[in-house]
Amino acid sequence: MGDESSSSSSSSSSSAYKDYIAGLVAGVSTVIIGHPFDTVKVKLQKHNTEAHGIKYRNALHCTARILKNEGVRGLYRGATSSFFGMAFESSILFGLYSQTKQALQGDKNRSGPQLQVIIPSAAFGGAIISFILCPSELVKCRMQVQGTDSLVLKHTRYSSPLDCALKTIKDEGVTGLFRGGVTTILRESIGNAVFFSTYEYIRHYMQLQRNPALSGSNDQPNALIDVGVGIVSGGVAGVAFWSAVLPLDVAKTIIQTVPDTSSSRNPLLTLQSIYKTTGFRGCYAGLGPTLVRAFPANAAAIVTWELAAKVLGIKRE
Template identity: 60%
Template sequence: MENAVKDYAAGLAAGLATVTVGHPFDTVKVNLQARSPVAHASAIRCAGWILNHEGVRGLYKGATSSFAGMAVEGSLLFGIYSQTKARLQGGEAAARTPNLSTVLPSAAFGGGIISLILCPTELVKCRLQVQEKGSSSKELRRYSGPLDCAKKTIHAGGVPGLFRGLSATFFRESVGNMCFFATYETSRSFMLSHLSKETSLSSRLQASSFSQTLFEAVVGIVSGGVSGMAFWVAVLPFDVAKTRIQTALDLSESRSLLFNLRKIRRELGFRGLYTGLGPTLVRAFPANAAAIVTWELTAKLLGSRQLHTLESSLV
């Protein structure tokens, strides 16, 4: 139980780090996905438009619900992943070489669970992100804040209204986290195993705890950033469909994931399924690098680390 609490606490810290670094990029991505591509044309123009009309605060619209959602998401995702993987391994310490037969189901299970929390919080976040500040149009300025958005959503469609886009969120999180953790575990193991062959560097790292911690952070930045990019390359079409479903003003529009994927493909072509890829990948590297480094360092400080340590890779 003590180890589980530490795993969930480390995950919570990772979730907060993700939002702090990545939310501005996410705001640009959501606006590109929800609006006509002609409106902003590019991620840079979209970001410039938001900054010009609403300032830096405009890039953090919806951040309140995002912080709440990501704190819980990070705690559950990393906690469930660590605990499930440990159980599948029979409680043994993580091996130097990642076992994908435990990594993939653990990641898919964690992703599926957090989709139930992410769906309503992202619905609120996305609806706040696409409305324009100070607009006199009721269609563009419908909500005064996260609670107002949630209340009006429930009033219009009941509690199920908060779960519009659940199927898209579920597939995005389960498939995406399989790609994320498989890439992370593999790339981290690869870097550490190759480091162990560099005798001079290994000796310096073993002799200095500061150098060792710094190098672990660098490994975390690279493996986390690359893993985050792998996540989004694999599942961005699901995310585009989810954004369309959740921000639709007409509640009678279909919630079907397949229907919306086909509609986007028909209207905008294959490229439409990857709308917002630029800002998404730009966001993915620093946001996920921050999440992984925060997760690893927090878990290490708390004394509950499922991952193989740098020391074990250097012996």
């Protein structure tokens, strides 16, 4: 009995890398679909929360200006750092979440999702990826806000993500890359706890609804319904994530892109300042493109993650 348990544990640890590979593939699909929406969101957060300067009427107005002045390429500004950052970050997030959840659950019989397992697993994964996500997003955001509508001086403009990173280190030191780190940790820990809780419960409910009707059916409709479940559970979970933490994301964008390096890095103080300047609406700047992006981008991430897991032979309850 002991030998069998040891063998099972060894087999599980030896295939753990598959969880990280599946997560990496999910991250790439997220960037391809979601980056243009993210660019619009960041520009709205940067410009529409300032007392002076350029203002966009809405997300469509912002998108039209980007396309007119910069073309489609403008919508993918900063995507290079986002591809590397998101792929690496997604790999670690999904991998850590899967491994931590498995460790906390052990071999206990489970009748459904358990919040006492999901929340700490997701929050832990979110906290860890923040150390990768923070510098990646800082470079991405600074590249995104310096488009043709930017008021940034010519000599401080960045020619590439690498140039942005090097200038940041030169001007602010290595710690400058981690400006907004506390806010990123808060956003990712809270947001991913909401995301995975929503995903697991919707997925569980939809699986319960479909299983009785699918007994004895062939694999093709099963596969199509699996994709449908992934789209709905991933999409709704993505909307829940951003609905819960968008104010923190707005604060992070301001903290990472404000020219004054001595300005506060406290997200609560930043949100208080935004509220005084633009009201409650400013704290949710970029809500439209964020939610429009959240559903397809996260649906793609979950469908890709589950498909990659199936191809790699990862068994899920």
